[in-house]
Amino acid sequence: MIRVLCADDESILLNELEENVRAVLPGAEILSSDDSAKLLEMSCREPVDIAFLDINMGTVDGVTVAKNLQKTNPKINIIFCTGYSEYALDALNINCSGYLMKPISEDAVRKAVDTVRYSLPDSEDDKIKVRCFGNFDISYRGKPLKFKYNKTKELVAYLIDRKGAEVSKNEVSAILFEDDEHDAYLSKLRKDLIDTTEMLHVDLIRTRKGYVAINRDAVTCDYYDYLDGDEAAADKFRGEYMAQYSWAEETLAELY
């Protein structure tokens, strides 16, 4: 999902900007701020893909905010907005993606979005990437996903192996712990899974009372691609499937 930050200390203009962004990027998550102090704090915290910044805000300097945002996400597209162009040089020094003059029309926003400097995440980038051929690996936007417990990763692997089918707590316990008396521990693993993936704004699992399943739409998986008949995925299979988990041998046998 594309994340956009809108900042202008005039709330009438901020509102207008939000509406224009919504029209141009209907699926995007929009963060907005007309409070310079909060904006400074936000800029150090929230990675966003595009930021529309008023270059001349009352209590904080748009260029400072831009620099903070770039530290949080080096591939951010900064688009400065101004009433009058005397700050053009500052903007260029920042490697901004664009520069808009107020009043800003929907068309101007569309043009700025169409010509961004760094490409925007497409829906594939928003999926969690899972590798089953070889050792089981799980990553997001190129970085391995780090759970609190190793068993959480094994839980995800098992759910992936089940291909989206619902799995009962007892079944999971039996697989992970080789007995079924670990209710409390299982809850911890579930919490760990949810906490870790919540930060990514991805719903990795679906749950109902006593059952859990993987949400296939949230993942890109070589095994699933292989099952769909993808030739590139078939090439990736070299005789190993979730090599670190012994319970995976059953599925491995089916793949031969």
Place this chain on the structure above:
Amino acid sequence: MKEENDKSANLREEMISELRPHFLFNSLACISALCRKDPAFAREGIGEFASHLRYELDSLGRERSVAFKDELKEIEHYLWLEKLNYGDRLRVEYDIKADCFEVTALSIQRYVEAAIKQGIAKSPTGGTIRISSCEKNGEITISVEEDVAGTKATAVMLKERK
């Protein structure tokens, strides 16, 4: 020859800067946004904008003497536009005890502008601007103060005997 070109370039820059283009474009952007949401209010805004711009164009680049009442009218137009920007953050109080005298056009407006820049603009909750005038012993005192940074600008002049 070059000296003359530099001089006129500087002069041009100065005049443009005096027009406060940033403020003009921000005001226009706000009025533009209002066209959809509140067209009647937007029309009012265009009227205020025109009055303010006319006064500026008539006054810039020369020392023009105007009735204090007219300067106050201009300040009202100007503050109307600034309120589009600041909303509730900009509060104004008037304490006008004397108004039958003349001032240089835009002289007091510039005090008000500075008060906003030094005070209101620097506070997320804004503040109050107080514009006052009084006469004592043949002297007229005009003050513009704000309660954020606590600045106060004062002009004193002799009342002309008519």
